[in-house]
Amino acid sequence: MFEDKSFRVVVNIAGWLAMVFLVFPVILTVVVSFNGSQFIEFPPTSFSLDWYANISSIHRIGSATLISLGIGLMAAGLATVFAIGAALVLVRYPLPAKPVLTAFLLSPVTLPTVAIGIALIQFFIMLDVAFTWYSLVFGHIVLIVAYPIRTIIASLTLSDTSLEEAASSLGAGRLTVFRTITLPQLRPGLISGFLFAFLISFDNYPISIFLVRGELTTMPIEVFNYISQNLDPTPAAFSTLYIVIVSIVIMLAERRYGIISLAVGK
Amino acid sequence: MARLEIDSIRLAIGENEILKGVSLDIAEGECVSILGPSGCGKTTTLRAIAGFTTPHAGDIRIDERSILELPPHKRNLGLVFQDYALFPHMTVTENIAYGLVMRKASKVDIRQRVDQILELVQLSDLENRFPSEMSGGQRQRVALARALVIHPDVLLLDEPLGALDRKLRDQMQVEFRRIQHEVGITTIFVTHDQEEALSLSDRVAVMLDGQIQEIGAPETLYQSPISHDVMTFLGASNVLTGVIAYDENSNAKVECDGGLVLKVNTTGLKNGERKRLGIRPENFTISSTIDTQVPNSFNGTIEECIYKGAYADVYVRINSGHLINVHYKKQHGGNDHGIAKSGTVVIGSNIFISVHPENILMFT
Incomplete structure (x- = not known):
């Protein structure tokens, strides 16, 4: 058996190694961005801010970022609203086959994103709405809705139903109870769910690549395009x-x- | 202020019948407690009154009008939850004002009533605190204030003092009684704590296994319960069984096994009838010498003594073989009956215990 102390040392070392492994690419990116060289190289040879000035040379970077922002905010907002309903049903109401339903709603996280992308574009072509901004929004919702569902379920599980009963005994109808008591209690789950959903939508490449055309491109797609043609x-x-x-x-x-x-x- | 009638309500969850016909009639301004062990259905009864669960049969009426059809928010009841259920994202004032806002009271009216109730529960200086910044006792008062400020017809409390520590409980008991008298509201509270029930209510309803076993004033219920189950549930008791026999002067006595014979006062008993007896530990007197004037005096040996502060729980093995629980209180500056040395009871000493026939409770 491990001595308690030596075991802790081993866990600590493993933890730090994992951290370094995870953070290193990020540090590398930051360091490289300040390098004077034409190419991506490490360790850096000189300091320069040229590449920051050069950001505008990425094709459509401004409008593509705005589109990503708009699509991300809309998709995350709608996904969060849907997630409130789904989480309420999953946590509060007696349902048959609850685990199956939960697994189904959380499945986009586990499915290959490319498969979802192909499925979505076929679906949208069938409905004759392909390559529109709203089909892009709905495509993203499918991918991201699992995140707010998860965080809101966590919030709901932690929330105290006696608060809602107290409110209704004080004269609040069901909607008022939901608005004044339930929602404020869910706030951490709503905010974190929305944030995760937004971030995943904002830098999504594999689904967007199927759903965009021409003027409707998102930030990650333009950045990838740039990378495929330039090495700086x-x-x-x-x-x-x-x-x-x-x-x-x-x-x-x-x-x-x-x-x-x-x-x-x- | 209102009269509350619970009329033989029944409630089952699946196969499991939780309320088996509960009836309770509470007069205007009366404070009644439902006392019972956990799982006896007392909280379910309270939730049925509040409207969170619906009985399958029976009726609940406030001032002769059935409230069963009303949703919880239209019943005008004040509820105090066991864990207080204060809204964590609201200040004390906002918590208390919640019910008034729902009733669309004017701002001026709300301010005035909140101030008034804060004064009643002595929390005026804490009105802007959040629940997380308060002690258990203070939260309790906020919960009470929030329930009272809406002038409910009936006040319902679920284990109101259950979450407080001993000392605070005693304080809140006095406080609660004061507020209850001052407001004079019809009150019903459920508890598993008999001390709480006996000290806080005008009447106590003992609930066992989904039914009200017995209801009465605290003293009556404790001193002379009708039901054997209520006697054993309320406080400690020595339980014996025996057969009624009359002596030549037709005085009733009970012959228990082991040759123990107790004189009893009750009349109208049948010869040969089998009865269960209950004797409260505090109704025994303990002495080092036999007093021939006293009936029901028994010789025995002290087997165990557990010090409880105000008294000691003494266990005496009497000559018939029964182990009897007796409360021993050292008389202030007086006779300690010779059974104690320097304040403690000596285990193994030979003593006499006696009980007056009046204090023997009898059950079928």
Whole structure:
């Protein structure tokens, strides 16, 4: 058997190695983005901000980012609304085959994304709505709805039904109880679910690639296009900006609502 | 203020019958407790009154009008939950004002009534705190204030003091009684704590296995219960069985096994009838010498003594072989009956215990 102390040391080392493994590519990206060289190389040879100035040379990067932002906000917003309904049914109502239903709703996470992409484009062509912004939104919803469902289920499981009973005994009807008591209790789950959904939609490539054409392209697609034709670190500069912004948003959300514990699941 | 009638309600979950015809009539301004062990159906009864569960048979009426058809939010009842169920995202004021906002009271009216009730529960200085920033006792008061401020017809409490520690419980008991008297509201509360039930209510309804076994004033219920189950549930008792026999002067006595004979006061007993007897530990007197004036005096040896503070639980093996539980209280500055040395009872000492025939409870 392990001595308690030596076991802890082993776990600590393993933990730190895993962290380094996960964080290293991010650090590499950041470092490369400040390198003066024409090529992606490590360790860096000189310092420069040229690649940041060069971000605008990525084709349609501004409008594609705006489209991604719009699609992401809409898809995440709708997915969160759907997820509230789904989670309420799954947690609060006696249903037959609950595990099956839960597995079905969470399945997009486990299915190959490319398969979902192919299925979606065939479906949308059949409905004659392919390559429209709203079909892109709905395609993304299919992919991301599992995340808010999961976080809202966690919030609902932690929430206290006696609060709702207390509110109704004080004269609140069902809708009022939901609005004034249930929803505020679900806030951490709603916010973290929305955030995860948005982030996954925002940088999704494999589904979007099937669903976009011409003027309707998203940010990840334009960045990949650039990478496939150029070897310079401009995408690294863009990614660094992206990482910084996302990190700040997640940090703020965690400080305010403790979203990480919910996403991991208690 | 209102009168509450629970009229033989029945409720089953699946095969399991939880309420087997519960009836309870509570007068205006009366405070009644439902006392019973966990799983006896007391909380289900409360939830049925509140409207969170619907009985399959029977009726619940407030001032002669059935409330069974009304949803919970239209019943105008004040509820205090066991864990208080305060809204964590609202301040004390917002919590208390919630019911008034639902009733569309004016801002001025709400402010006035919230201030008034905060004063009643002595929390005026904490009105802007959140529940998480308060102690258990304070939360309890907020929950009570929130339920009372809407002027409910009936106040319902679920184990109101259950989550508090001993000292706070005693304080809140006094406090609760004061508020209840001041407001004079019809109150029903459920508890498994007999001390709480006996000290807080005008009448106690003992509930066992989905039925109200017996209802009465706390003293009556404790001193002279009609049902054997109620006697054993309420406080400790020595339980004996024996056969009624009359002596030559036609005085009733009970012959128990082991040759133990108890004189009893009850009249109208049949000769040869088998009876169960109950004697409360505090109704025995304990003494080192036999007093021939006293009936029902028995010789025995102290086997165990458990110190409880205000008294000691003494277990005496009497000569018939029965182990009898007797409360021993050291008389202040007086005679300690010679059974105690420097305040403690000596195990193994030979003593006499006696009980007055009046204090022997008899059950079929």
